[in-house]
Every structure is written in C-alpha cells, then in structure tokens.
Amino acid sequence: MKDPLYNVPQSKKVRVIIDTDAYAEGDDQFAIVHALLTPKFDVVGIVAEQFGTGTFPNSMEKSYEEIKKVLRLMDLEDKIPVFRGEEQALVDEKTAGNSEGARFMVEEALKQDDRPLFILNMGAITNLASAYLMNSEIADKLLAVWVGGGAYPVGHMDFNSGNDLNAVNVVLSSTIELWQIPLSAYTMMEVSFHELFERVKPCGEVGNYLVENLMRVNESECSLNLDFLPFSKNLSKAGKTMLIRSGEGWSLGDNPAVGVLISPQAKDAEERRAQKMNADGSYGEYVSEKRTIKVYHSINSRVILEDMFAKIRYHFGN
Structure with a gap:
C-alpha cells in the first residue's frame, strides 16, 4: 500500500473496530x-461475527478465515489484529458470551x-452486545454504527x-451511542457488475478477488428459489427475475458503515427515540423517554462508492 495522498487533521482521526460476518455474502469484503x-x-482490530x-x-x-484472506491479499495480515467473536447468537438479553x-472490544473501549472509538457492526450485533453485557462501563466510551433492521416506522426482519434479535435489543436498550443504518438506506448502495469489472477488478489481487x-x-444466490417469501407469491416468472437480485448488480450494503464517517450523510438522518424490536422484526415499545438513536433513512451512495473506487485504484491500480 502507498502512503496517503493527504494528512487528516489529528482532531478528526478515530480508532475503529470492524465487526463483520465476512463470509455471509460478498459485500463485507468491499467495506473491509x-x-x-x-x-x-x-483500524485497531477486526472481529469475526456469526451469521x-x-x-x-x-x-x-x-x-x-475470510477476514484473514482479505488481509493477506492486502499484505496486512500481520499488521491488523483479528479476533474470533461469539460462535452463536446470545441465548437471552442478560447473558454475555x-x-x-x-x-477485545471491552479492553479497547476502556x-x-x-481518540474516539467507533465500532462498525456489519452483520449481527452479537459481539458488541456481549461486550456490553460483560462490562456496561463501555457504554459511554464508544459509538456504534450498525447496518441492520427494517425501514422505519414499521420495520421488518432483515x-x-x-x-441475533436478543443482541439487537440489548444494544437498543443500552446507553451506547448508536447510529443505525436500516435496510431502506443500506440497499441504496447499488452498483452494476460491469462497473465493478471496470473499476475494481483490474486493481491487483485484492481487486480481482473482490469481484470474483x-x-x-x-x-x-440467484439460483435460490424464493417462492416461500410472502411478497414473491403473486409475482410472475418475469417479475421474479428482479426479486432481491437482478443478476446484473449488487448492493454493497455494508459500505455505509464506513461512509457515514467519511461524509456527514446528514441530509436524511433523524434522531429518534429508540424502540425495542419485536419477534417479527417490527419496531415495538419505546425503550425509555430519554433513550435516542440516530437513524439514517437514506444514503448518498455516490460519494461513498466513488471514494472507495478512488482509494482502491490509488493503492492497487496499475
């Protein structure tokens, strides 16, 4: 990797822990x-998340294993610590793993x-919830960004x-400063495959691997039969070709966790009272009068994607 093109003012530099279910799909790797x-x-450490x-x-x-692979391709394997997270979802809302x-999250927070500590949660939020249950003193010593949850105001299970619904409710009910990026926002990160082949794949081993x-x-995923989904039952065979995946592109839905720290993304963000999540993923009772979280209802994908493309090209392009 090359030296940075510019210096970030010291007052703007932050510590980051990445928490990622890296093998679940193909977008976490781009965000990492x-x-x-x-x-x-x-980036003081990366924690593997269950899915x-x-x-x-x-x-x-x-x-x-996938995190370690990405680091090897970037020649960073011995420079960034990687930690194993919880092997499964929390058993309830009171028991830590x-x-x-x-x-590690507890240790770094204390x-x-x-410099502020941000934990970027790109998957289930099990590891952060477990850390909080281990030691609630970390609550005012970090800011959590979570990609997850259905669109407000109703919500649904994503x-x-x-x-890990228990983990979601542990964090929502805590006093941890939380920025939530629900499905309505993270699905705005659409890219076409042709664009990725042109702008990412030629950029060294890591660029090639990201796309392949x-x-x-x-x-x-495109070979899956999704007829069991409620909203697919009345779709024609033609209509189903656009269900979730088009076959021509993808939503890099984890990149907003990075993007909200690069660009303010404040245009459609709202500070709102936190609600617990019901068993069906809908938003239920309010946690308390005072507990609030920030929710991003939309994302400016252009600035995030262009920033990523430029950085990959600068470091790994020919």
Whole structure:
C-alpha cells in the first residue's frame, strides 16, 4: 500500500473496530478494504461475527478465515489484529458470551486514548452486545454504527437483525451511542457488475478477488428459489427475475458503515427515540423517554462508492 495522498487533521482521526460476518455474502469484503484504505481510520482490530447456525454451523469461523484472506491479499495480515467473536447468537438479553472478540472490544473501549472509538457492526450485533453485557462501563466510551433492521416506522426482519434479535435489543436498550443504518438506506448502495469489472477488478489481487468472489456469491444466490417469501407469491416468472437480485448488480450494503464517517450523510438522518424490536422484526415499545438513536433513512451512495473506487485504484491500480 502507498502512503496517503493527504494528512487528516489529528482532531478528526478515530480508532475503529470492524465487526463483520465476512463470509455471509460478498459485500463485507468491499467495506473491509474501504475502511483499511481510509486515512482517517486507525483500524485497531477486526472481529469475526456469526451469521446463524443453519447453512454454516461454524459461521463465525468462516468469517474469521475470510477476514484473514482479505488481509493477506492486502499484505496486512500481520499488521491488523483479528479476533474470533461469539460462535452463536446470545441465548437471552442478560447473558454475555465469552469470546476473545467481545473481550477485545471491552479492553479497547476502556483504554486510555483521547481518540474516539467507533465500532462498525456489519452483520449481527452479537459481539458488541456481549461486550456490553460483560462490562456496561463501555457504554459511554464508544459509538456504534450498525447496518441492520427494517425501514422505519414499521420495520421488518432483515438478515442482520434476524441473526441475533436478543443482541439487537440489548444494544437498543443500552446507553451506547448508536447510529443505525436500516435496510431502506443500506440497499441504496447499488452498483452494476460491469462497473465493478471496470473499476475494481483490474486493481491487483485484492481487486480481482473482490469481484470474483462477488460473482461466486451472485451465482449461488440467484439460483435460490424464493417462492416461500410472502411478497414473491403473486409475482410472475418475469417479475421474479428482479426479486432481491437482478443478476446484473449488487448492493454493497455494508459500505455505509464506513461512509457515514467519511461524509456527514446528514441530509436524511433523524434522531429518534429508540424502540425495542419485536419477534417479527417490527419496531415495538419505546425503550425509555430519554433513550435516542440516530437513524439514517437514506444514503448518498455516490460519494461513498466513488471514494472507495478512488482509494482502491490509488493503492492497487496499475
């Protein structure tokens, strides 16, 4: 990797922990690379997140291995610490796990360091919830960004919240400063495959892997029969070709976790009272009169994607 093109003022530099279910799909890898190429960030560690025990009983371990692979391709394997997170969702809203990743979050939050700590949660929020249950003193010592949850005001179960509803409610009910990027915002990160082939794939081993891996995931996901979904029942065969995946592009839905620290993204963000999440993913009772979170209802994808493309090209392009 090359030296940064510019110096970020010291007052703007931040510590970052990335929490990622890296093997679940093909977009986490883009967000990991983007974060590691961002001069504002001191990525102090990456924690592997679980993504359910159905298809992959060892999902956390698969995420751990994928993180290490991305770091090897960036020649950063021995420079960024990687930690194993909880192996499965929390059993309830009161019992912490005991993973090295959650313990690392506690340790980093309690460390004497004047720079703010951001934890970017790009998946289930199990590890942060476990860390908070281990030691609630971390609550005022970090800011959590979470990509997950359905659109407000009603909400519905998305992949990330569905992989640990207990953890979602632990964090929502805590006093941790939380910025939530729900499905209505993170699905705005649409890119075409042709664009990725032109702007990312030629950029070294890591660029090639980002695109080829996404093609692998796309082939797998586009072959799924989604007739069991309620909103697919009345669709024609033609209409189903546009259901969730078009076959021509993808939503890099984890990149907003990086993007909201690069660009203010304040145009359609709202400070609102936190609500607990019901079993079906809808938003239910308010946590308290005073507990508020920031919710991003939309995202300016252009500035985030162009920033990522430029950084990948600068560091890994010919």
